[in-house]
Amino acid sequence: MKYTFVLIGIWLLSFSGLAQELTSPNQDLKMKFSLNENGTPVYQLTYKNQDVIKPSTLGLELKNDDLSLMNSFEIVDTKTSTFDETWEPVWGEQSEIRNHYNELAVTLNQPQKDRKIIIRFRLFDEGLGFRYEFPEQKNLVYFVIKEEHTQFAMAGDHTAFWIPGDYDTQEYDYTTSKLSEISAEFEGALSHNESQEQFSKTGVQTSLMMKSEDGLYINLHEAALKEYSLMNLNLDEENLVFESWLTPDALGNKGFLQAPTTSPWRTIMVSNDATDILASNMTLNLNEPNVIEDTSYIKPIKYIGVWWEMITGKSAWNYTDDLPSIRIGETDFTKAKPNGRHAANTEHVKEYIDFASEHGFDGVLVEGWNQGWEDWYGHSKDFVFDFVTPYPDFDVEEIHNYAASKNVKMIMHHETSGAIRNYERHMDTAYAFMNKYDYPAVKSGYVGNIIPRGEHHYGQWAINHFLYAVQKAADYNIMVNAHEAVRPTGLRRTYPNLIGNESARGTEFQAFGGNKPNHVTILPFTRLIGGPMDYTPGIFEMDISKLNPGNNSHVNSTLANQLALYVTMYSPLQMAADLPENYMRFPDAFQFIKDVAVDWEESKYLEAEPGQYITVARKAKGTNNWFVGNVNGVTPRTTTIKLDFLEKGKKYIATIYADAEDAHYKTNPQAYKITTKTVTSRTKLKLDSAPAGGFAISIIEKK
Ligand code: NOJ
Ligand code: CA
Numbered sequence: 001m002k003y004t005f006v007l008i009g010i011w012l013l014s015f016s017g018l019a020q021e022l023t024s025p026n027q028d029l030k031m032k033f034s035l036n037e038n039g040t041p042v043y044q045l046t047y048k049n050q051d052v053i054k055p056s057t058l059g060l061e062l063k064n065d066d067l068s069l070m071n072s073f074e075i076v077d078t079k080t081s082t083f084d085e086t087w088e089p090v091w092g093e094q095s096e097i098r099n100h101y102n103e104l105a106v107t108l109n110q111p112q113k114d115r116k117i118i119i120r121f122r123l124f125d126e127g128l129g130f131r132y133e134f135p136e137q138k139n140l141v142y143f144v145i146k147e148e149h150t151q152f153a154m155a156g157d158h159t160a161f162w163i164p165g166d167y168d169t170q171e172y173d174y175t176t177s178k179l180s181e182i183s184a185e186f187e188g189a190l191s192h193n194e195s196q197e198q199f200s201k202t203g204v205q206t207s208l209m210m211k212s213e214d215g216l217y218i219n220l221h222e223a224a225l226k227e228y229s230l231m232n233l234n235l236d237e238e239n240l241v242f243e244s245w246l247t248p249d250a251l252g253n254k255g256f257l258q259a260p261t262t263s264p265w266r267t268i269m270v271s272n273d274a275t276d277i278l279a280s281n282m283t284l285n286l287n288e289p290n291v292i293e294d295t296s297y298i299k300p301i302k303y304i305g306v307w308w309e310m311i312t313g314k315s316a317w318n319y320t321d322d323l324p325s326i327r328i329g330e331t332d333f334t335k336a337k338p339n340g341r342h343a344a345n346t347e348h349v350k351e352y353i354d355f356a357s358e359h360g361f362d363g364v365l366v367e368g369w370n371q372g373w374e375d376w377y378g379h380s381k382d383f384v385f386d387f388v389t390p391y392p393d394f395d396v397e398e399i400h401n402y403a404a405s406k407n408v409k410m411i412m413h414h415e416t417s418g419a420i421r422n423y424e425r426h427m428d429t430a431y432a433f434m435n436k437y438d439y440p441a442v443k444s445g446y447v448g449n450i451i452p453r454g455e456h457h458y459g460q461w462a463i464n465h466f467l468y469a470v471q472k473a474a475d476y477n478i479m480v481n482a483h484e485a486v487r488p489t490g491l492r493r494t495y496p497n498l499i500g501n502e503s504a505r506g507t508e509f510q511a512f513g514g515n516k517p518n519h520v521t522i523l524p525f526t527r528l529i530g531g532p533m534d535y536t537p538g539i540f541e542m543d544i545s546k547l548n549p550g551n552n553s554h555v556n557s558t559l560a561n562q563l564a565l566y567v568t569m570y571s572p573l574q575m576a577a578d579l580p581e582n583y584m585r586f587p588d589a590f591q592f593i594k595d596v597a598v599d600w601e602e603s604k605y606l607e608a609e610p611g612q613y614i615t616v617a618r619k620a621k622g623t624n625n626w627f628v629g630n631v632n633g634v635t636p637r638t639t640t641i642k643l644d645f646l647e648k649g650k651k652y653i654a655t656i657y658a659d660a661e662d663a664h665y666k667t668n669p670q671a672y673k674i675t676t677k678t679v680t681s682r683t684k685l686k687l688d689s690a691p692a693g694g695f696a697i698s699i700i701e702k703k
Pocket of ligand 2: 171483484502508
């Protein structure tokens with residue numbers, strides 16, 4: 001393992017009032033820190049001498065504390081250092097990651113109470129991370145956060161790509177507006193979810209992407225969210241100042257802390273090139289190194305599932321329609337009348353296993369296999385699933401043996417319907433059951449309001465649970481893909497068995513009325529900053545009424561755009577989400593999904609503009625093969641891409657899957673053309689993308 005490590009500690013004695021300065025390794029970013037006349041911490045950030053964050057205050061308001069950690073500080077110590085290390089992720093967009101930053105740690109004391117905090121700043125070439133640290137001390141041990149008051153004073157009325165601030169869900173379409181227009185657009189930005197709670201008409205979520213009038217791309221997010229509540233942002237629209245707004249518990253408290261501890265990192269990325277935001281590893285680098293010793297069971301997965309047919313309403317998760325209420329272990333399902341629409345039945349699952357095996361997929365996900373789906377949400381039902389008891393038509397043993405004989409792994413599904421304690425009660429037996437039947441990964445889900453009532457998906461209590469589920473899974477050598485859990489903040493570095501999250505509006509919403517046509521040109525700038533998304537791409541039939549006549553939804557994407565998602569939406573877990581019969585209608589296009597890799601040695605972000613287009617090239621790990629993806633917004637576009645990332649002197653066969661001339665996401669989504677040509681590092685390709693279209697290219701070395 002290549003590992004370079006430099007740590008230079010410089011001890012600086014400093015004086016309150018004098019600004020401390022920190023510069024990024026490439027000198028483009030400058031951060032200034034000082035205390036104002038009230039002893040309140042203030043920081044500001046510039047990029048190539050342009051303001052990114054104007055002077056902004058820092059602090060925490062504590063419950064039952066007359067002083068809080070807001071003011072009356074004096075600087076007692078500052079330390080600067082430099083760090084430069086290259087590390088290897090277990091899986092990822094690239095096989096080596098450089099972690100290079102300059103650091104300033106400021107120790108502050110409140111003389112009235114004699115208590116200290118440290119604010120630690122890390123300045124990378126692409127942005128700033130900082131956090132609050134609470135060292136061990138006599139006068140600050142247990143404390144309750146009433147609110148965190150971290151400000152981000154924006155330097156202009158930027159264009160923002162935002163979703164409403166919410167304590168429970170991120171499953172919203174993005175709205176593009178000026179910062180000053182957020183409150184006016186807020187109502188229109190809302191859509192229904194089984195669990196949701198907004199808190200302010202100027203509240204938005206992170207990762208928040210912005211673009212300034214003079215072309216600066218700015219991104220606000222957080223890294224390493226653990227034992228703390230999620231941060232939303234609330235905007236003072238008049239002054240264009242964002243302030244942190246944490247998620248409360250059922251009683252309104254925003255976090256119970258015990259020193260020594262730290263807050264998560266607050267992150268500000270900035271560049272005048274949008275591709276730098278996509279290429280940044282800052283969020284990962286601000287997380288702790290991997291703690292899982294044996295990572296041999298952690299493997300990227302390409303999978304199919306008995307899933308889309310339920311999401312579209314073609315078939316059902318539940319076994320019977322005749323039981324208004326069920327009790328696991330007591331209800332006798334062998335006496336219940338089957339509804340004839342239950343998809344998770346042995347014969348049908350075997351068809352999926354056959355399909356997976358024939359086309360080289362690693363796994364098959366099956367939802368609705370276990371008892372409880374008849375009354376699974378909306379009833380405050382705590383004992384809702386036990387995660388080990390199948391319906392009578394799902395033969396676990398037989399399916400296990402059949403899958404093993406076909407060299408396919410089954411992927412487990414644990415829907416909790418927000419009954420977190422119930423899941424924890426059953427977790428050991430549920431994971432042991434997975435080990436027994438050789439399930440390497442679980443998709444978990446948290447639909448509906450959290451039980452106990454009043455707790456939120458993004459509060460400290462639920463966040464502790466989500467991590468507990470991942471840590472516990474590691475004890476059983478299990479990989480986790482959690483839906484409706486808190487959005488990622490780079491924890492995959494520390495726990496690489498966390499191979500996926502949903503935590504955004506995924507493909508499922510294409511069957512619930514549709515996503516905005518430019519959705520996938522925004523997600524990599526927002527939700528994916530924290531980590532991979534189980535977006536579940538690969539839909540070939542855009543007219544959902546063809547699957548279920550009662551569902552008029554339309555998938556707002558061309559078929560070529562669906563292919564490109566396997567490259568543009570990085571994930572070590574990629575689903576081919578459509579029905580096998582739809583793939584068999586377009587076997588030549590399906591070939592790309594079969595060929596595309598899920599683990600990468602290198603990634604090149606060729607061009608990008610949030611809301612408009614993204615073009616990415618990635619080199620498959622352990623090969624000389626590349627895959628390129630382009631997703632386009634609503635304006636038709638022609639682009640020329642240079643293949644100068646290919647090895648010089650080598651020849652490759654490029655297979656280009658592009659929108660046909662008359663393709664359009666609404667009127668003609670399945671119009672694509674496939675061309676093949678020999679290419680080298682000197683080749684330039686001129687390609688067209690339709691509205692919500694794109695292209696996908698496989699570039700295979702000629703041997
Ligand atoms: C919501 C998840 O996002 C979806 O993938 C799943 O099928 C349903 N919940 C049922 O668990
Ligand atoms: Ca979901």
